[in-house]
Amino acid sequence: MLKIPENLCESVTLGIRLEIPITHWQEVVYLAEACKERFLTQSELPELTENEFFMAGLADLAEGYEIERVATDSHTLIFTLDGMGKLTTSQREYALLPGTLAVLPAGLPFRFELAEPGGLWKMAWVLLQDSKKWQPIAVGGQRVEHSYQCERVWSVMNLLHSEVGGRASYRKLFASELSRLLLGTTSLxxxxxxxxxxxxxxxxxxxxxxxWTVKGIAERCFLSTEQLNRITRQLYGCSTQQRLIMLRMEKAVDLLCYKEWSVSMVAQRLGYQDPFNFTHRFRHYHGCSPREYRKRLFADS
Incomplete structure (x- = not known):
């Protein structure tokens, strides 16, 4: 049984130092039949890849659960909502209590499991790609922190899971919100x-x-147009106006695949009330008119 010192707050973040450090680790995955787990994967949610998530899951655990890893290529986050889990690293043992976040950077061994064989543990876990974006979270090493984001993270992940096979626009928003919440877990x-x-x-x-206008987007983001353009260049390597044009022109290629839609209809669906303006933009971007593109497309097929 995991022993918790009287000073509970201190034990959560500091854990208990092991008398003998663990040097031998192995790959272990065990879930009892009573465990329930829902997965968020890149194959079902491509928006995870766009936001540099590797995988995630929502778990209601009972009777038995154990995950041991020698090393991973991704950073692991564990948000505890109810019950209690136990985390073991090479040097320390931690009680994973409600309202805590365990941070496990890539490349280091660990084991997490139910704190007691007959206990319960409700938690959400997220695997982050080992990228520059998540470095502020990983830089602090293996640790357990108090977190006020546990319920929010669970809720957003639950919404994201509900849109598997559903609305792409909602998945994008939920994935972005999850990214925002996770980055908000660190002062860096x-x-x-x-x-x-x-x-x-x-x-x-x-x-x-x-x-959409550059000015309107800037206002929605509470930025000046100059600030917006600078950030857009950092994120996408182009100006805000160029990003708008790119999104419309790339979508135009998809819509032109539908023969029953006229060029004028495609233009309107992309925000161009004047089809001649749309044709001019398309020709400048793709090197041919929409009609020429469509003709080549169906000639090749």
Missing amino acids: APSNSQLRVQSLFNEVESQLHLN
């Missing part, structure tokens, strides 16, 4: 302005028929 998080811009461009992509 990058600017919220970047996350607002990224989230709004996800919305733009799902509503290209609207009359």
Whole structure:
């Protein structure tokens, strides 16, 4: 049984130092039949890849559960909502209590399991790609922290899971929100302005028929147009106006595959009320007119 010192708050973050450090680790995955787990995968949710998530899951655990890893290529986050888990690292043992976040950077061994064989544990886990984006979270090493984000993370992940096979625009928004929440778990998080811009461009992509302007996007992000353009260049390597054009022109290629839609209809769905303006933009971007592109497309097929 996991022993918890009287000073509970201190034990959560400091854990208990092991008398003998663990040097031998193995790959172990065990779930009792009573365990329930829902997975969020890149194959079902491509928006995870876009936001540099590797995988995630929502778990209600009972009777028996144990995961041991020698090393991983991704960073692991564990948010505890109810019950209790136990985390073991090479040097320490931690009680994973409600309202805590366990951070396990890539490349280091660990084991997490039910604190007691007959106990319960409700938690959400997230695997992050080992990338520059998540470095502020990983830089602090293996640790357990108090976190007020546990319920929010669970809720957003639950919403994201509910959109498997559903609405891409909602998945984009939920994935962006999850990214924002996780980066908010560290004081070293990058600017919220970047996350607002990224989230709004996800919305733009799902509503290209609207009359989007650089000024309007800047206002929605609570930025000046100069700040917006600077952040857009950092994120996408182009200006805000160029990003808008790119989203519309790339979507135009998809819509032109539908023979029953006229060029004028495609133009309107992309926010161009004047089909001649759309044709001019398309020709400048793709090197041919929409009609020429469609003719080549169906000639090849």
